[in-house]
Each structure stands twice: as structure tokens, then as C-alpha cells.
Amino acid sequence: MRRFQTSSLLLCVVAATAIPIVPWKVKCPPQCVCQIRPWYTPRSVYREAATVDCNDLFISAVPEDLPEGTQTLLLQSNNIARLEQSELDYLRNLSELDLSQNSFSDVWDFGLKSMPQLLSLHLEENQLAELPDGSFPGLGNLQELYLNHNQLRRIAPCAFSGLGSLLRLHLNSNLLRTVDSRWFQMLPSLEILMIGGNRVDAILDMNFRPLSNLRSLVLAGMNLREISDYALEGLRSLESLSFYDNKLVNVPKRALQQVPGLKFLDLNKNPLQRVKQSDFTNMLHLKELGLNNMEELVSIDQFALINLPELTKLDVTNNPKLSFIHPNAFHHLPQLETLMLNNNALSALHKQTVESLPNLQEISIHSNPIRCDCVIRWVNSTENHIRFIEPQSTLCAEPPDLKRRHIRDVPFREMTDRCLPLISTKSFPSHLEVADGDNVSLHCRALAEPDPEIYWVTPSGVKLIPYAEDGRYKVHPEGTLEIHGISAREAGLYTCVAHNLLGADTKSVSMMVNHSFPLSEDSLELVVADVQAYHILVAWKPHLNTISSNLTWSSFLLSSNLDMTNVARIPMGTHTYNITRLHQDTEYWACLHVAFVDLQAKVACVNARTKEAAHRYWLLEGRQSLLMVLVLCLLLLAASLIARYSVGAELLRGATAVRVVYPPLAQPWARGQRGGQLLAVEVQAAPLDC
Ligand SMILES: *[C@@H]1O[C@H](CO)[C@@H](O)[C@H](O)[C@H]1NC(C)=O
Numbered sequence: 072m073r074r075f076q077t078s079s080l081l082l083c084v085v086a087a088t089a090i091p092i093v094p095w096k097v098k099c100p101p102q103c104v105c106q107i108r109p110w111y112t113p114r115s116v117y118r119e120a121a122t123v124d125c126n127d128l129f130i131s132a133v134p135e136d137l138p139e140g141t142q143t144l145l146l147q148s149n150n151i152a153r154l155e156q157s158e159l160d161y162l163r164n165l166s167e168l169d170l171s172q173n174s175f176s177d178v179w180d181f182g183l184k185s186m187p188q189l190l191s192l193h194l195e196e197n198q199l200a201e202l203p204d205g206s207f208p209g210l211g212n213l214q215e216l217y218l219n220h221n222q223l224r225r226i227a228p229c230a231f232s233g234l235g236s237l238l239r240l241h242l243n244s245n246l247l248r249t250v251d252s253r254w255f256q257m258l259p260s261l262e263i264l265m266i267g268g269n270r271v272d273a274i275l276d277m278n279f280r281p282l283s284n285l286r287s288l289v290l291a292g293m294n295l296r297e298i299s300d301y302a303l304e305g306l307r308s309l310e311s312l313s314f315y316d317n318k319l320v321n322v323p324k325r326a327l328q329q330v331p332g333l334k335f336l337d338l339n340k341n342p343l344q345r346v347k348q349s350d351f352t353n354m355l356h357l358k359e360l361g362l363n364n365m366e367e368l369v370s371i372d373q374f375a376l377i378n379l380p381e382l383t384k385l386d387v388t389n390n391p392k393l394s395f396i397h398p399n400a401f402h403h404l405p406q407l408e409t410l411m412l413n414n415n416a417l418s419a420l421h422k423q424t425v426e427s428l429p430n431l432q433e434i435s436i437h438s439n440p441i442r443c444d445c446v447i448r449w450v451n452s453t454e455n456h457i458r459f460i461e462p463q464s465t466l467c468a469e470p471p472d473l474k475r476r477h478i479r480d481v482p483f484r485e486m487t488d489r490c491l492p493l494i495s496t497k498s499f500p501s502h503l504e505v506a507d508g509d510n511v512s513l514h515c516r517a518l519a520e521p522d523p524e525i526y527w528v529t530p531s532g533v534k535l536i537p538y539a540e541d542g543r544y545k546v547h548p549e550g551t552l553e554i555h556g557i558s559a560r561e562a563g564l565y566t567c568v569a570h571n572l573l574g575a576d577t578k579s580v581s582m583m584v585n586h587s588f589p590l591s592e593d594s595l596e597l598v599v600a601d602v603q604a605y606h607i608l609v610a611w612k613p614h615l616n617t618i619s620s621n622l623t624w625s626s627f628l629l630s631s632n633l634d635m636t637n638v639a640r641i642p643m644g645t646h647t648y649n650i651t652r653l654h655q656d657t658e659y660w661a662c663l664h665v666a667f668v669d670l671q672a673k674v675a676c677v678n679a680r681t682k683e684a685a686h687r688y689w690l691l692e693g694r695q696s697l698l699m700v701l702v703l704c705l706l707l708l709a710a711s712l713i714a715r716y717s718v719g720a721e722l723l724r725g726a727t728a729v730r731v732v733y734p735p736l737a738q739p740w741a742r743g744q745r746g747g748q749l750l751a752v753e754v755q756a757a758p759l760d761c
Pocket residue numbers: 139140141163164
């Protein structure tokens with residue numbers, strides 16, 4: 072949008088500098104300057120204009136005896152408060168009159184009644200407060216009217232009557248509270264309308280309907296919260312639209328469907344939190360889209376932009392919370408060449424996002440907290456010929472050993488092609504205070520390879536999976552938890568878990584409702600739910616506001632001399648644990664250690680004896696010792712496998728954001744996966760008696 076206008080402006084400047092300004096040899100009024108200057112008509116036709124420049128002279132009346140051939144009269148920044156027809160009548164060729172930054176407060180003091188030759192009139196930065204019906208009589212050829220930066224509170228329905236040739240109208244930065252479609256019935260030729268910077272909070276249906284020739288509409292800085300579905304109806308020729316700096320929390324997608332010819336759309340600086348599925352869809356002529364400077368934007372969801380066949384440039388920059396772009400956020404953007412994503416909170420951009428853009432030429436991802444792991448490893452692929460904008464500031468922020476390395480220099484080839492989920496730290500806060508009855512949305516997003524699954528755990532330990540609806544709770548498939556009409560009962564610690572087969576990342580938020588935050592009350596209790604020869608199933612009740620839980624176990628017999636205690640981190644929302652690979656007929660201790668958000672920790676223990684294995688497992692008595700050896704060898708093998716494949720916990724972001732790595736062999740589906748850069752051993756081998 073802004074670009075669209077500045078580029079034509081730029082053109083003028085370039086052309087203007089090429090044409091010399093020459094003196095106009097006439098009798099010039101004192102202090103004024105008379106020159107032949109380049110001039111462009113409102114339709115951008117070049118002319119040379121006999122110009123009288125009386126700007127910045129502190130005069131309170133139009134100078135007398137202006138040269139008769141004056142085409143442009145500049146009276147900007149003076150103290151003129153009144154003007155009579157007779158003062159300008161004799162300037163038959165006057166096409167532009169600039170009275171901006173003067174002292175007009177009443178349109179009746181502006182006494183031009185007939186100036187059919189006038190094309191351009193500047194009245195911006197005066198003190199006009201009201202425009203009555205027929206404010207501009209006898210200006211039938213006027214093409215440009217600048218009324219911006221006045222004090223206009225009221226414009227009568229027929230204020231603009233007689234301005235049938237007007238192409239450009241600037242009403243921005245006034246005190247208007249409504250936009251009246253009757254004003255526009257007088258302006259059938261209008262192509263550009265700037266009406267931003269007025270305190271209008273709603274655009275009504277059909278508001279611009281008479282403006283079928285309008286090409287550019289600027290509704291910037293207006294407090295707009297919502298755009299009704301038919302607000303833009305009738306704008307058949309609209310190519311450029313700006314909603315810059317408003318209060319829109321949703322993309323006005325239905326309204327946008329009414330302007331199929333749109334090429335440039337500016338939604339910058341609006342408090343959108345998410346760009347949701349099909350927010351931008353089937354806009355067949357859209358060329359440029361701006362989603363910049365959005366303080367609240369967290370996520371661009373799956374299929375957010377679909378079928379925009381002419382989109383060539385997408386600008387999504389300077390969004391301090393934008394931490395997630397879904398791998399399938401873009402679908403059918405065959406012409407997209409430039410993707411600007413710098414200065415966001417992105418830890419990665421998925422390979423699939425890039426691969427979904429067949430014509431991508433250049434990309435800007437610098438000034439993001441990029442985690443240089445396998446998700447971003449596509450940047451080092453030989454197949455991609457994408458140009459990186461500002462490669463010198465495209466740096467890794469994590470992991471610690473690659474911090475500040477240029478992303479292009481990272482030896483990605485040596486990395487595994489699988490990596491742990493990482494929940495974006497900026498996606499939701501760690502503390503939140505809400506009022507009773509509020510609707511709360513928490514956006515949890517994570518990238519990993521393979522794609523992670525996300526679930527939430529409530530303060531009371533209930534696990535909420537996507538698509539599930541549970542009372543006031545709803546989890547959306549992208550990871551957003553909605554709590555509808557929260558009450559004090561729902562206060563407490565909420566934890567998001569993102570996991571794939573390598574492990575999990577968690578991030579919690581403690582939520583106070585009307586200043587109340589419940590504390591854990593009852594004591595911890597661990598029970599034995601099932602005992603067999605080689606496993607013991609333990610279970611416990613969910614507890615409020617749990618941060619982390621570990622289970623430890625050991626056998627009396629073996630731990631006394633070998634001092635081997637097993638530890639498993641318990642994934643959030645899990646309330647049972649199957650302790651496997653135990654010895655038959657052996658006494659074990661198991662303890663649950665739970666840490667709570669208020670820094671308390673509790674422990675509960677239980678003991679049980681595994682059953683004796685059924686006799687049929689033991690073959691012939693005489694071969695028992697041989698079998699024992701075989702079993703021991705197998706156990707040894709298992710132990711060495713555990714040691715090899717064990718991966719560790721990585722404490723990245725303090726107590727509320729902890730990466731958990733599951734004990735690998737305890738989870739059959741994790742068998743054989745290696746977590747490339749993780750080293751610490753989490754689960755020790757089952758005790759072996761050799
Ligand atoms: C006004 O413009 C016309 C056409 O360009 C020109 O012929 C005429 O001389 C101009 N009048 C004056 C007073 O300069």
C-alpha cells in the first residue's frame with residue numbers, strides 16, 4: 072500500500088530532478104519567488120507550470136497583483152484566514168492552489184465560488200471543523216482536494232456536491248466519528264480516498280458502495296475493531312487497501328472477498344494473534360501482502376494462505392511474538408518470489424514451508440532466534456538456490472555451542488535428520504492474570520522432525536488432546552488451548568507438552584483468576600496397580616500444579632551392594648507407570664517425586680514383590696543353568712543397548728520449560744532412535760547381577 076504510493080511519488084521526484092527549474096521573468100510580488108517549475112496533473116501528466124511561491128511568509132492575505140499567467144500558487148504556511156473570489160478571479164489559468172497550514176476555520180471564509188480551471192486544492196492543516204452542504208461550489212473540474220489534518224467533526228451529506236471530477240480526496244487525520252456513504256454519491260470519479268486517522272470504530276455495510284472507480288482506499292489508524300462482511304461492497308476497481316494501525320483481532324476475510332481485484336493489502340500493526348486457516352484465500356490478483364509490526368501475532372496456522380496465484384511478495388516482519396509458521400501454512404502460491412520473515416521470534420522455518428513455494432527466489436530470516444538443528448538444515452541443501460537476504464546477520468541463537476555462528480557455516484550435513492520438539496518461548500507467557508469470566512487462549516506451537524504432537528495438561532492433571540472438548544476447555548489441532556469463561560476453579564498451572572518419538576518439550580503458564588491461585592493440598596499417594604513376574608504397574612492420583620514428576624525404583628537386594636537406582640521422568644498428564652524388565656520374585660521399592668509450582672516437593676513410596684515366573688518358562692531342570700547364562704547374556708545386551716541409545720534431558724529454559732526425553736527402551740516405539748546432539752544419560756540400566 073504505502074509502497075504503491077511512494078513508488079509513484081518517487082517517479083515524480085526522479086523526473087523532477089531531471090528538469091531544470093527556470094526563472095519566470097514577470098513582475099513578482101515582494102518576497103515571493105516566480106519560476107517555471109515541473110508540474111504533474113493529478114492524472115500524472117507532466118507539465119511545466121508558471122509558479123508563484125509565497126510559502127512561509129507569515130502573510131495574512133493573498134498578495135495583490137499576482138502575475139496573470141500564474142498556474143500554481145503556493146501559499147503554504149502563512150496566516151491566511153479569509154479569501155475572496157475577487158482576490159484570485161483574474162488568474163484564469165490557475166490550476167493548483169496551495170493554502171495548507173493556514174488559519175481557515177470556516178469554509179464560508181473560503182470564498183471561491185467559481186474556479187472551473189482549478190484542478191488541485193490544498194486546504195490541509197487548517198482548522199476547518201465542519202463542511203456544510205455545497206462547501207465547494209463552482210469547482211467542477213477539481214481533481215484533488217486535500218482536507219487532511221483539520222478538525223473536521225461533521226461533513227454534511229451533500230458537502231461535496233458539484234465535485235463530479237474529483238479523483239483524489241484526503242480526509243485523513245480529522246475528528247470524524249462515522250463514514251457516511253452519502254458523501255460519496257457526489258464523487259463518482261473518485262479513485263483515491265484517504266480517510267484514516269479518524270476515530271471511526273465501525274465501517275458499515277455498503278459504506279463505499281458509490282465508489283465503483285476507487286482504486287486505493289486508506290483506512291489506517293482508525294480504531295477499527297471489526298469490518299462487517301459487506302463493508303467493502305461495490306469497490307469493483309479497488310486495487311490497494313490499507314488497514315494499517317487498527318484494532319483488528321481477526322483478518323476481515325469475508326469483507327475481503329468483496330474486492331476481488333485487490334492487489335496490495337496492508338494489515339500491518341493490528342493486534343491479530345493468529346493468521347488462521349483460509350484467512351487469505353482465493354484472492355486472485357493479490358500481489359503484495361503485509362503482516363508486519365503485530366505485537367500479538369504468535370502463529371501462522373496451517374493453510375492460512377491458500378490459492379493466491381499472483382502473490383509475489385509476502386512481508387511478515389517485526390512481529391515480536393511470531394514464533395511459528397506451520398509447515399503447511401502456504402498452499403498454491405505459485406508466483407511467490409520474496410518471503411520476508413526477519414525480526415520475528417521464529418526458532419525455525421520448516422523445509423516444507425520453503426518447498427511449498429516453487430518460485431521462491433529470496434528469503435529473509437535474519438534477526439530471529441534460530442535454533443540450528445535438523446529442522447532448519449535445508450538451508451545447507453545444494454538443491455536450493457534461494458538467496459538469503461542479509462546472510463551476515465542470519466545467525467544461530469541455539470544450541471549453545473552454535474550460538475552466533477552464521478547459519479550458512481553450520482555443518483548441518485553431520486547432523487541427524489530427526490530432532491526434538493521445541494516450544495517457542497514467546498508463544499505464551501509464564502504467568503497470566505485473568506478475570507473471572509474471561510475467555511483465555513493459549514497458543515502452544517512447536518516444530519520438530521518428525522512433526523510433534525501437542526497436548527495440554529490442566530492444573531488438576533487432566534490431559535487435553537486436540538479436538539477434545541472438556542467442559543470449559545477446548546484444544547485446537549494447532550495447539551491452542553481455549554478456556555471459555557474461566558472461573559477461579561480453573562486457576563493453576565497449565566502445561567503444554569509437545570512430543571515426537573525422540574522426546575518432548577514442555578512449557579507451563581501459571582494462571583491466576585481474580586488474584587487467586589490454588590495450592591496443592593492433599594498428600595501424595597502411590598499405589599501398586601498390578602504385579603507380574605517382570606513388571607510392576609504403579610499408579611497415583613493427579614495433583615494440582617505439578618511441574619515435574621520422577622519415578623525411582625530399585626530392588627532391596629540389588630541396590631544395597633550395587634547402588635543402582637533407576638529414574639524415569641514422567642511425562643506431564645501421565646498417572647501410571649509400567650516398571651518393566653524386573654527380576655522375578657524380587658522385592659522392589661518405587662518412589663514418586665513430585666515438584667509443585669510453589670516450590671514444594673513431595674515423595675510417596677511403595678514396595679512390592681514381583682511374582683515367581685510361571686514354571687513353563689523354565690525348560691528342563693538340567694538345562695536351567697545354561698538358560699540362565701543365555702538370559703544373562705540377553706540382559707547384558709539389553710543393558711548395553713540402553714546405554715547406547717539412552718538420551719538425556721536438556722535443561723534449556725529454566726523450571727517452566729524443560730525438555731524431557733523418554734526412557735528409550737521403555738517406549739517400544741522409540742526403539743533405535745538416536746537423539747543426535749543429546750548426551751546425558753537419563754535412565755540407567757536395569758541392575759544386573761553378574
Ligand atoms: C493561459 O493558458 C493559455 C493556454 O496555455 C495561454 O494561451 C494563455 O496565454 C494563458 N494566459 C495567460 C494570462 O498567461
